[in-house]
Amino acid sequence: MKIRYVSVVLILLICIVQKPACGIGNNCSIIPAPASASWGKGNFIFSDKTHILVSPLNSETKRSSDLLALLIMNPTGHTLTVAEGRKAVVGSVLMVLDPSVKNDEGYQLSVTPNGVTIYAKTAAGLFYAVQTIRQLLPPEVEKPVIIKGIQLTLPVCVIADKPRFAYRGMHLDVGRHMFPVASIKRYIDMLALHKLNTFHWHLTEDQGWRIEIKKYPRLTQIGAFRKETVAGPQKKVNNTFDGTPYGGFYTQNEVRDIVKYAAERFITVIPEIEMPGHAIAALTSYPELSCTGGPFEVRKLWGVDEDVFCAGNEHVFNFLQDVLTEVMELFPSKYIHIGGDECPKKRWEKCDKCQKRIKDEGLKNELELQSYFIRRIEKFVSSKGRNIIGWDEILEGGLAPGATVMSWRGEQGGIEAAKSGHNVIMTPGKYTYFCYYQSENHDDQPLALGGYVPLELVYGYNPTPKELTAEEQKHILGLQGCLWSEQIPTPEILEFMAYPRTFAIAETGWTPDRQKNFESFVLRLKELGKRYDALGINYFKGEYRDTKAQKEQK
Numbered sequence: 001m002k003i004r005y006v007s008v009v010l011i012l013l014i015c016i017v018q019k020p021a022c023g024i025g026n027n028c029s030i031i032p033a034p035a036s037a038s039w040g041k042g043n044f045i046f047s048d049k050t051h052i053l054v055s056p057l058n059s060e061t062k063r064s065s066d067l068l069a070l071l072i073m074n075p076t077g078h079t080l081t082v083a084e085g086r087k088a089v090v091g092s093v094l095m096v097l098d099p100s101v102k103n104d105e106g107y108q109l110s111v112t113p114n115g116v117t118i119y120a121k122t123a124a125g126l127f128y129a130v131q132t133i134r135q136l137l138p139p140e141v142e143k144p145v146i147i148k149g150i151q152l153t154l155p156v157c158v159i160a161d162k163p164r165f166a167y168r169g170m171h172l173d174v175g176r177h178m179f180p181v182a183s184i185k186r187y188i189d190m191l192a193l194h195k196l197n198t199f200h201w202h203l204t205e206d207q208g209w210r211i212e213i214k215k216y217p218r219l220t221q222i223g224a225f226r227k228e229t230v231a232g233p234q235k236k237v238n239n240t241f242d243g244t245p246y247g248g249f250y251t252q253n254e255v256r257d258i259v260k261y262a263a264e265r266f267i268t269v270i271p272e273i274e275m276p277g278h279a280i281a282a283l284t285s286y287p288e289l290s291c292t293g294g295p296f297e298v299r300k301l302w303g304v305d306e307d308v309f310c311a312g313n314e315h316v317f318n319f320l321q322d323v324l325t326e327v328m329e330l331f332p333s334k335y336i337h338i339g340g341d342e343c344p345k346k347r348w349e350k351c352d353k354c355q356k357r358i359k360d361e362g363l364k365n366e367l368e369l370q371s372y373f374i375r376r377i378e379k380f381v382s383s384k385g386r387n388i389i390g391w392d393e394i395l396e397g398g399l400a401p402g403a404t405v406m407s408w409r410g411e412q413g414g415i416e417a418a419k420s421g422h423n424v425i426m427t428p429g430k431y432t433y434f435c436y437y438q439s440e441n442h443d444d445q446p447l448a449l450g451g452y453v454p455l456e457l458v459y460g461y462n463p464t465p466k467e468l469t470a471e472e473q474k475h476i477l478g479l480q481g482c483l484w485s486e487q488i489p490t491p492e493i494l495e496f497m498a499y500p501r502t503f504a505i506a507e508t509g510w511t512p513d514r515q516k517n518f519e520s521f522v523l524r525l526k527e528l529g530k531r532y533d534a535l536g537i538n539y540f541k542g543e544y545r546d547t548k549a550q551k552e553q554k
């Protein structure tokens with residue numbers, strides 16, 4: 001099999017003119033840029049005789065063959081047949097699972113005028129090859145509208161591709177504002193199109209609990225609704241409120257549907273259940289889980305609340321373990337995110353139960369109490385065969401064994417965690433928070449949380465800090481863009497804030513660092529813009545340059 005494959009590649013290479021991979025002057029339109037690509041003369045033409053042969057043909061591999069068949073059928077009306085087969089046939093597309101392909105998500109795609117072959121180690125690799133093919137086809141494939149006389153072709157090429165990082169993610173906060181299932185699916189679609197493989201779903205917040213938990217119905221009967229919301233930009237004093245109740249939640253059936261939809265696109269959904277802070281919605285529902293006993297109301301302002309889960313109360317741990325048990329039944333992900341960020345210690349300092357816990361456990365202070373809290377939860381989660389992720393505050397007071405750190409307050413937390421042998425996902429706010437403005441002049445922008453994170457800055461971010469040795473850098477699993485939804489009230493604004501910055505995260509997560517080039521990226525973005533338009537995506541089309549950095553350089 002190997003010898004046959006090598007000879008096919010050699011024959012191809014002889015007739016191929018080598019061009020730089022996806023650089024300026026190359027009209028390719030692939031984001032993320034492939035690890036290696038050579039472009040030749042001529043095309044493969046899809047016809048009504050084209051078959052897709054797949055080996056083995058099963059429910060996993062069929063997702064890719066069916067997707068390709070759909071893309072071709074949309075504008076041409078040709079129904080490509082999909083059948084089992086592992087031998088290339090002239091005029092056909094061959095998709096083969098081949099254990100000799102090295103990377104789990106990698107693929108090798110070759111196109112000649114005679115046919116298309118794809119070899120991948122896993123079904124995910126086949127899926128990514130089809131996303132590449134999709135981006136090489138015209139935007140007309142995105143809509144089920146038959147265009148008379150259209151001919152779909154692929155340029156002759158050899159692409160050997162694999163990701164730089166195993167974790168390539170996007171986050172979405174649905175606590176502050178939530179989005180319909182259909183728009184979450186559109187979000188997942190855009191992640192899949194750009195070979196991102198993780199959707200971090202931030203499901204609980206001070207401003208709303210958004211996931212149905214059968215054992216604790218008050219979480220969604222009460223905790224999912226706030227009376228009103230601060231209007232406009234939040235001020236220190238004298239805020240005005242919109243006077244409109246806001247709320248909602250995802251039922252367990254909806255959650256299952258989204259997890260399945262994502263899995264069909266080789267995307268893992270990681271749920272986040274916040275603790276010990278960001279818990280006011282839960283405490284409004286069950287005030288006995290707080291230090292003071294309440295009463296509380298689901299938060300109407302943004303920002304951090306001083307009331308948090310009581311770390312001295314056994315009921316809190318029983319409650320959270322019950323919640324996590326239901327969550328783990330819904331989400332098969334290896335990782336469960338338990339938050340851990342922004343937990344004020346003011347209530348714990350004054351609470352008899354918390355102080356007794358500190359004494360009984362021989363803890364030094366409230367920071368160690370937070371560490372005790374997270375360690376206990378980590379023990380429970382790992383007893384179920386899963387691993388926790390926490391924001392970088394979980395380093396304070398000592399990191400729980402087996403915890404993976406999401407470094408958001410900069411890279412320092414990630415560096416410290418990697419140096420102590422823990423895995424890290426880089427999400428430094430300065431580069432990866434898309435709740436901030438994307439142009440310096442934002443008069444014509446929807447209200448954002450402030451800040452300035454233009455596309456060029458996101459694109460230029462390298463998640464492997466120089467402070468780490470090569471060995472320590474192996475602990476950097478990857479990176480993620482984050483969308484906090486305080487100022488994202490609608491699906492349209494969600495898309496505007498997410499794109500194209502998400503695509504920059506996708507390229508950093510996938511493409512070898514030495515091959516990244518912002519000019520090339522922007523050119524490809526312009527080309528892909530036609531596809532986003534066909535898909536009806538509301539993306540930011542303004543200034544992609546970091547104008548502030550340029551001014552500072554002058």
Ligand code: ACM
Nearest residue numbers: 341342391408484
């Ligand atoms: C965070 O932005 N509080 C993780």
Ligand code: ZN
Nearest residue numbers: 291310351354
């Ligand atoms: Zn307490």
